[in-house]
Amino acid sequence: MNHDRPMTLAAFLKVNPPKFKGTTVATEADNWFRGIVRSLRAQHVPEEQYVEFATYMLEGDAQHWWQGIQRLLQQDEGNILWDVFKEEFYKKYFPRATREAKEMELMQLKQGSMSVAEYTRKFEELCRFSKVCQGNPADFEEWKCLKFEGGLHEDLLNSVVPLEIRNFAELVNKSQLVEDCGKKIAAARMNRPGSSFQNYNQYTAPQGRNFKQGEMPSRRYNPNRNVHARPTGGNEGRMRQDMGKRPQQAQMRLVCRQCGKEHGGRPFQLTGVICFSCGQLGHMAKDCPKKPVQGIDRPRQ
Template sequence: MDNHTELMTAMINLANTIQEGTAMATHALRRTKQSARSENGEGVGDDLNGVPRTLAAFLRVDPPSFNGSSNPIEAENWFKAVEHALQTQHVPNNQFVKYAAYQLAGEAQHWWQEECQFLQLQNMDVTWELFRTTFYKKYFLESVRKARELEFMQLKQSSMSVAKYTSKFEELCRFSSVCQGAPESYEGWKCEKYQVGLREDIMRVVAPIEIKRFSKLVNEARFIEEYIEKMTLTRDNRGGTSSRGRGKHFPPRGQILKRDGHDTQHRQGQRNFRRNNKAQPHLAKGDG
């Protein structure tokens, strides 16, 4: 019994020693991390768990700078990029203006210094919303926005590839008065507008599918474009010279949406569309 008791006592002492050593090591590691953060100028608030960042830590993610531009798209791209960086880096809302202004340079910096002084003389609280309004008023004139909205409403694919048309569509879409607010609130309208602007031979295949999700609609348009190009190349290699066949190389029934589990819907829509197309031979190019 005495040997057993001594053995148990020794094991307990060993466990206590290990526990104490672990606690000391953990404490030392915490002190080392805190010291490293202090040396880097991050401070107590610079943490990876959603704690607000300091300016030094924010700058290390390399947010874009803005020197002032007559191009409204460049101005808007900068504003959205900086706003995204502020949000993802957990910068406090009341520090948004300070951190964003730090990224202004040249003419833009000079403009904001004067504008900020004027606002403060008016005893106005310079919030992020006020900064946004003031910035857009300076670098994004209403007349420019209206001109871009008109360009968007008249946009057609024409000779552009689907990829280029989509890029132009997305660039101009932001200027539409309809495409404001939550994306899901106008996605259906956006799909219809995009579809109407597609090249006729692509639009004829896409239209019966009635896709209401924009990303899916773009993917289908690209697939159809690739299929038509492939069929056109095959026809040319076989010695075909007529251009009248363009737009008649429909993908095999069910091939397009079979990938997404909508095989039946597409085949039915394609049959209906072809039947309607035969009944209306007067359909002119450009109606889409």
């Protein structure tokens, strides 16, 4: 293919070059200019036709702007050079103040809450507006790596900096690997038996029952729940706990030692005759069937 021959506009339009209608967002204007340059180079358009083909893709406000600039530029010379068009285009849609603001944003950029992939995209987007990152990439590769490292999280920074990587693509790859390993370790700790997250799942979904996760088990009536044991035999001071009842839930219900009944902790009230010899009800000491034999000490009451 002869690259010196002029190309027709119809042949150039077959590759669907990007159109531009004008914008107030500087990055969109920069994206269009870079896109149209790729289309021109891909079709091997001669450089003297760059302005003709690129300006044909302008529409709306951008087209009106170019018509006014074109009349001013053609007063001095016939053909408008590509570098002249580039300068006028960036002066209109990407002024110097905006470019300096982007460069300042790059110098202050930190990873923050972004992932490594998001941080990398933002970093490379701002690098193209930096005066340092112009020309041959080999000239600013080391500076780019140092700036990228400085904005990483502290945990990533401690793992990546000792490697002293000065290739940007390799540095991004290592940072991504460190981040992925950190996520896997955190997930393993969360699923480890005995962790707080594991205990929470066991509480919300008990094993051996058809509970839905997050649902609290309902309480059912237990007829033996409030059954309390009375003292038997020699264990008068101890109460037997019900089977399956928790110690803190068992309530002691004391039985009166005098009458053998429960009266809610109230003192025993004498309602009949009591023997002063054996302590039983229904008879007096003189009629006690357990009256001690004379000469033997009476039991102390």
